[in-house]
Amino acid sequence: MRRSLVTIRIRGPRVAASSFGVWPSILIASSRRLLTRTLSEHRTRRDIKTLSTFSDHMLADIGLGRADIEHTVRCGVTPSMRCHTD
Known part of the structure; x- marks a missing residue:
């Protein structure tokens, strides 16, 4: 079975997306946000622990x-x- 690529526009330059739609890019963006927040919280807790000493x-x-x-x-x-x- 052959999947065709479609060109879509998402707030900017054209991007080739598979027939799955845009969910992979949404999943990647959500994962990045989660990782950023997790790392930020880790740094905050580390700094609190350091100052507590x-x-x-x-x-x-x-x-x-x-x-x-x-x-x-x-x-x-x-x-x-x-x-x-x-």
Whole structure:
């Protein structure tokens, strides 16, 4: 059985797609997003763990309290500043 290729346009240049449609590109894009989010969360948890090993004196030197570590790593600012997570 022979499958024919069709040319489709998806927000830009023409792309050859099989008779399966565009689901492979959607699957790849979703996989990339999942991988990006997973790696980002891994880096965030690693940074929180690293800062948690610092002494209270070292944290005070960089302007953090122990309770502020997670918020600061996730938002990039101390809790006294606004954090927009939307």
